[in-house]
Amino acid sequence: MTSDLNQRSHIRIPAGHGDEMDAWLYLPVGPGPHPVVVMAHGIGGVKAAGLAPFAERFADGGFSALVFDYRHWGDSTGQPRQLLSVRRQLEDYHTALAWARRQDPLDATRIFVWGTSFAGMHIVELAASQPGLAGAIAQCPLVDGLAGAMKIPPSRGLRLAAHALVDLVGSALGRKPHYLQVSVPPGEFGVIATDDAMTGHARLNPGDGSWPNDITARSILDVTMHRPARRGRQAGCPLLMVVAEHDTMAPTRPALRVAAQAPRGELYRSRGGHYDVYAGGLDHDNVVQVELEFLRRHSTVSAW
Numbered sequence: 001m002t003s004d005l006n007q008r009s010h011i012r013i014p015a016g017h018g019d020e021m022d023a024w025l026y027l028p029v030g031p032g033p034h035p036v037v038v039m040a041h042g043i044g045g046v047k048a049a050g051l052a053p054f055a056e057r058f059a060d061g062g063f064s065a066l067v068f069d070y071r072h073w074g075d076s077t078g079q080p081r082q083l084l085s086v087r088r089q090l091e092d093y094h095t096a097l098a099w100a101r102r103q104d105p106l107d108a109t110r111i112f113v114w115g116t117s118f119a120g121m122h123i124v125e126l127a128a129s130q131p132g133l134a135g136a137i138a139q140c141p142l143v144d145g146l147a148g149a150m151k152i153p154p155s156r157g158l159r160l161a162a163h164a165l166v167d168l169v170g171s172a173l174g175r176k177p178h179y180l181q182v183s184v185p186p187g188e189f190g191v192i193a194t195d196d197a198m199t200g201h202a203r204l205n206p207g208d209g210s211w212p213n214d215i216t217a218r219s220i221l222d223v224t225m226h227r228p229a230r231r232g233r234q235a236g237c238p239l240l241m242v243v244a245e246h247d248t249m250a251p252t253r254p255a256l257r258v259a260a261q262a263p264r265g266e267l268y269r270s271r272g273g274h275y276d277v278y279a280g281g282l283d284h285d286n287v288v289q290v291e292l293e294f295l296r297r298h299s300t301v302s303a304w
Contacts, residue, residue, distance in 0.1 A: 007026060007027045007028070007029070007059060008024050008025070008026050008055075009024070009025045009026075009027070010022075010023075010024060011023050011024070011025055013068065013095060013096060013099045015071055015076075015077075015091075015092065015095050016095075018077075019071050019076070019077045019078050020076060020077050021068050021069060021070070021071060021076045021092055021095060021096065022047075022068065022069045022074060022075035022076045023047070023066055023067060023068035023069070023096065024047060024052075024055065024065075024066075024067045024068075025064065025065070025066050025067075026055045026056065026058070026059040026064060026065040026066075026067070027059065027064050027105060028059045028060070028061070028062045028063060028064065030062075032064075032104070032105040032106065032107070033104065033105055033106055033107035033108075034062070034063060034064040034105060034106060034107060035062075035063050035064065035106075035107050035110035035111070035112070035134065035295070035299040036063065036064035036065065036066055036100050036106045036107065036110070036111055036112070037055075037058050037063055037064070037065045037066070037112045037113075037114050037137075037295065038066045038068075038093065038096050038097055038100055038111065038112065038113050038114065039051060039054065039055060039065055039066065039067045039068070039113075039114040039115070040067070040068055040069075040070060040089070040092070040093065040096075040114075040115055040119050040122070041069075041070075041115075041116060041117070041119060042115070042116050042117025042118035042119050042120075042142070043084060043117060043118035043142075043182065043191075043215070043223070044073075044082070044084070044182040044183075044191075044211075044213070044214075044215050045073075045116075045117065045118075045119075045204070045211075046069050046073055046074035046075075046210060046211050047067045047068065047069050047074060048074065048206040048208070048210050048211065049204040049205065049206055049210075049211045050203070050204035050278045050279060051067050051116075052067070053278070053279040053284070053288075054114075054288060054291075055067050057288045057292065058291075058292065058295070061292045061295070061296070062296075063112075063292075063295055063299075064105065064106055066096055066099075066100050066106075068092065068096050070088070070089045070092045071088055071092055072084075072085075072088070074210060074211075075210070080171075080177040080216055081177075081212075082177075082179065082212060082214055082215045082216055082219075083177070083215075083216045083218075083219060084118075084215055084216070084219035084222060084223065085219070085222055086121065086122075086222050086223075086226045089119075089122055090122055090125060090126070093113065093122055093126060094130075097111060097113070097130070109132075109134070110134045110299045111132070111133060111134055112133065112134050112135045112136065112137065112295060112298075112299075113126050113127075113130075113133060113135075113136045113137070114136070114137040114139070114291075115137070115138055115139070115141070116138075116139040116140060116141075116277070117139070117140055117141065117142060117249070117250060117274070118142050118223070118250075119138075119141075120138035120139070120140070120141020120142050120143050120241075120250070120255065121141070121142060121143055121145070121226055121228050122228075123136050123137065123138040123141065123239075124136075124138060124141070124143050124228040124229065124231060124232065124235065124239070124258055125228040125231065127235035127236065127237055127239045127262070128228070128231040128232070128234035128235050128236070129231075129234075131236065133236075133237040134237065134238075134298050134299055135237050135238040135239070135240070135294065135295065135298040135299075136235070136237055136238070136239045136240070137239075137240045137242065137291055137294065137295075138239070138240070138241050138242065138255070138258075139242040139277055139287070139291075140242060140243070140244050140247060140249070140250055140270070140274050140275075140277050141241060141242075141243070141250060141255050142249075142250040142251070142255075143227075143228055143229040143232075143250075143254050143255050143258055144227050144228075144229040144230075144251065144254035145223045145224045145225060145226045145227055146224060146225075146227055147227075147229075147251040147253070147254050148223065148224075148250065148251060149223070149224045150251075151251060156189070156193070159189065160180070160191065160217075160220050161220070161221075163178060163180055163217040163220075164217045164218050164219075164220040164221045165221075166178055166217065167216055167217035167218040168217075168218040168221065171218060177216045177217075177218075178216070178217045178218075179214040179215065179216060179217065180214060180215055180216075180217045180220075181213055181214055182197075182213050182214060182215050183197035183198055183200065183201040183213055184197070184198075185198055191215060191220065192249065194248060194249070196248045196249055196273055196274055196275060197249065199273075199275055200249075200274065200275035200278075201213065203275055203278055203279075203280050203281065204275070204278060229254040229255070229257060229258050232257065232258035232259075232260075232261035232262045232265070233261045233262070233263070235258075235262040235263060235264065235265065236263075237264065238264040238266065238294070238297075238298045239258070239259070239262045239264060239265050239266065240266045240267075240268065240290075240291065240294045241255055241256070241258060241259035241262075241265065241266070241267050241268070242268045242270055242277060242287055242290065242291070243255045243256060243259070243267065243268070243269055243270065244269075244270045244271075244272060244273055244274055244276065244277065244283075245269050245270065245271060245272065246272060246273045247273055247274045248273060248274065249273075249274035249275075250274060266294065268287070268290045270283040270286065270287050271283040271286070
């Protein structure tokens with residue numbers, strides 16, 4: 001570990017088959033073991049794109065935060081680059097959870113999972129399948145890939161599917177990956193072509209070249225087929241769903257249904273749109289406070 005500012009350490013987590021996940025570990029002031037929040041980003045996101053403000057606030061509030069890049073993304077290893085695999089990303093959450101449970105400064109009995117946007121899929125899946133979690137937070141979550149695909153105009157959806165199939169076939173034949181832009185202005189061709197997408201990219205872009213705005217085209221097929229919203233009733237731990245009032249990116253109806261169906265579900269309707277939960281957004285401070293209160297309730301950490 002190499003110490004950094006704000007008690008942040010830079011770590012590498014072995015992920016099998018020679019791969020490593022790049023991560024930051026934030027530790028709060030005071031003796032441990034500390035409860036920990038395991039955190040990752042959404043579609044095409046890297047930890048440097050807006051996750052530090054959440055982790056810093058959690059550490060200020062008495063919680064460790066383990067923030068990681070999925071394999072194939074950011075500073076983690078994995079080829080091809082910018083491949084989104086639901087299965088692999090879930091494996092990466094499991095790898096991060098297993099690593100956290102082995103660390104003496106961290107309390108293995110008080111581990112939370114946190115995910116934003118597309119990672120909401122992983123959070124609902126983990127809440128329904130991973131025993132021993134103290135709680136789970138899904139922020140502006142996409143929880144139904146098919147519902148998300150239905151928001152795409154049919155003509156553009158067909159073009160995206162064609163590109164995805166070309167890339168999938170090409171990968172089987174050993175060809176180089178075919179990439180698509182993730183966030184593009186309305187009228188241009190890419191995965192997400194909305195004004196909100198461009199607002200989010202401008203707000204979260206670290207500006208150091210670490211966040212490429214592209215994705216392997218085959219990844220789109222994986223997104224569409226995954227529908228963890230159907231497992232809401234199986235969530236075994238407290239589950240906080242932070243659902244934006246005016247989200248044009250992730251369909252809100254499936255997320256609201258998960259909050260209502262989860263046995264220990266909680267709901268916060270954040271003001272504004274999909275990217276207003278992040279630093280600089282309309283409701284960031286309120287969202288972080290709600291999430292901290294959730295963490296405290298379910299870990300018995302008192303407010304400082």
